[in-house]
Amino acid sequence: MAAGAGAETPTWVDARAVVTAQAFQQALLPGVPGVVAPIDLALPFTTTGFLRFGAVDLPGAPDAVSGEVAAWGRLGPRDGLLGDGDVTSAWAQLRTGPWRVKLGRQVTWPGSARYVRFDGASGGATFGAFDVDAYAGFVALPRWNLPRGAWVLGSLGDALEDPRLREAQNRAGQLLVGGRVGARLGQTLRGALAFHEQHDAVGVAYRVVSADVGSQPVDWLHLGARASFDVKSLGFSEARVWADATGWRYATASLDYAYQSPALLLPQTSILAAFGGSSWHEVGGELTTQLPWRLSLTGRAAGQLYEGDRPGGRGLARAKWQPDLDGRWLVQGEVARVLVASNGYTQVRASARWRALEQLTAALDGAVYLYDAPVRGFSSSLTGIASAEWALRPGMRVLLSTTVMQTPFAAFELQGLGRFVVEWEPGSAGGRP
Numbered sequence: 001m002a003a004g005a006g007a008e009t010p011t012w013v014d015a016r017a018v019v020t021a022q023a024f025q026q027a028l029l030p031g032v033p034g035v036v037a038p039i040d041l042a043l044p045f046t047t048t049g050f051l052r053f054g055a056v057d058l059p060g061a062p063d064a065v066s067g068e069v070a071a072w073g074r075l076g077p078r079d080g081l082l083g084d085g086d087v088t089s090a091w092a093q094l095r096t097g098p099w100r101v102k103l104g105r106q107v108t109w110p111g112s113a114r115y116v117r118f119d120g121a122s123g124g125a126t127f128g129a130f131d132v133d134a135y136a137g138f139v140a141l142p143r144w145n146l147p148r149g150a151w152v153l154g155s156l157g158d159a160l161e162d163p164r165l166r167e168a169q170n171r172a173g174q175l176l177v178g179g180r181v182g183a184r185l186g187q188t189l190r191g192a193l194a195f196h197e198q199h200d201a202v203g204v205a206y207r208v209v210s211a212d213v214g215s216q217p218v219d220w221l222h223l224g225a226r227a228s229f230d231v232k233s234l235g236f237s238e239a240r241v242w243a244d245a246t247g248w249r250y251a252t253a254s255l256d257y258a259y260q261s262p263a264l265l266l267p268q269t270s271i272l273a274a275f276g277g278s279s280w281h282e283v284g285g286e287l288t289t290q291l292p293w294r295l296s297l298t299g300r301a302a303g304q305l306y307e308g309d310r311p312g313g314r315g316l317a318r319a320k321w322q323p324d325l326d327g328r329w330l331v332q333g334e335v336a337r338v339l340v341a342s343n344g345y346t347q348v349r350a351s352a353r354w355r356a357l358e359q360l361t362a363a364l365d366g367a368v369y370l371y372d373a374p375v376r377g378f379s380s381s382l383t384g385i386a387s388a389e390w391a392l393r394p395g396m397r398v399l400l401s402t403t404v405m406q407t408p409f410a411a412f413e414l415q416g417l418g419r420f421v422v423e424w425e426p427g428s429a430g431g432r433p
Helices: 271-275
Strands: 012-022 045-058 061-078 081-096 099-108 116-127 130-139 175-185 189-199 204-218 221-230 235-245 251-260 280-291 295-306 310-321 329-339 345-355 360-375 378-393 396-407 410-424
Antiparallel strands (some): 061 081, 204 221, 235 251, 360 378
C-alpha cells in the first residue's frame, strides 16, 4: 500500500484487525460460599482495529505527516451490557525540520509519569544533541475504567443494580501538563529532566519531577540511574540504579538498587494512596549462563528493607531447556523463595510448550505455593493451566484452555475458555512502528 513513488521515503501504511469470540459461564455466586446459581452462557464478540501511516508529503516538506487510529468494540452479553467500545488513540503528527507537533488522543511516557493517555497537543524540537518536549490536554478516561456491569447483592435470589454504576465519568478538571528536556553527550552518555502535573475533580493528583541518566562506557556494559520526586508530598516516589553486563559470550549479569514508595505512585487525591503499602529498599543481582545442550540457568538474589527496618528478601533459580534443534519443545522449571515480615512462601513451578505440528501448539503450566504461615487455614496453593492452539490458516486461530486452582480463597475452582481469533494485516510498504 505504497504511494509517493517520487519521494525519498514512500508513504507507508500498517493496518490490522482482530476479532475474538469468547465464551463465559459462571456457576458460583459471589459472596455466598457454596451457593450455586444458574447463569446463562455469555458469548461476546470483541473487535480491535489499528491503523498507522507515515511519510506523507506536504508541499516543501517531504515525509512530514504521520498518524494513528486504534479502537475496540464489543457486542454480546457480558457484565450485563449488550455492547461497548472506545477509541484508544487517534492522532496526527507534523514534523518539519527540527520541529514536531502532535494533536489528538495520544499516549506519553514523559519520565515523570509512567503512562498517560490524554486528548490534547504535544510538541517538541531537536537541536543537535538536545531534545525538548512538552504536552498538555485533558486526561482520557478509558471506558474500561468504569465499573460497569457490577451488581449489589441484597439477599439470596435478590440482586439490585446500582444506578450510580451507570453514570458517565466526569472529565471536569481532568487536566495535565508536562515537559521533558534531554541531552546526549557524545556516544556514551545521555540524561534527561522531566516534569508532570495532573489534576482531577478533587485537586492535584500528581506533581512530580524526575531525572534519569544512562551510559555505555564500553560495548558490554550498560549503566543507568533514575529517580522521581513527588513535589506535593516532598518525598521520592521511586529510584533505581543498575549495571548490566550483556556482551559476554556465555553469560549476562546485572546488579541493581531500587526504592519505591507505593503510596506516592497513586493519585494523591485518591483514598487508595493511604493504603498503597510500605516503602522499601532492595539490592539485588542476577546471573544467566548459557550451557551446552541448549540449556540456560538463571539465578537472582535480593535483600529488602521495608519501612520500620523490617528485613525481607527473595531469590529465584530457573532452568530453561530446548531439547531439539528446531525449537519444537521448551521446558522450564523454577524455584523461588520470598521472605517478608508478615508471611513468606516458597514457589515451585514447571511448564512445557510443544509445537506438535506447524499449526498445532500445546502448553502446560503448574505452580505450587507453600506458605510459611497458614492463610485462612491453608498452607499451600495449587494452580494448573493447560492450553492448545490450532492455526486453521494464516491469520485464523482457535485457542482452548483450562485452569484449575486450589487456594485459601477457593477450595476448588475450574475455568474454561474458548477463543476464535481472526487477524487481518495487509501488506505494508514501510512496516514502521
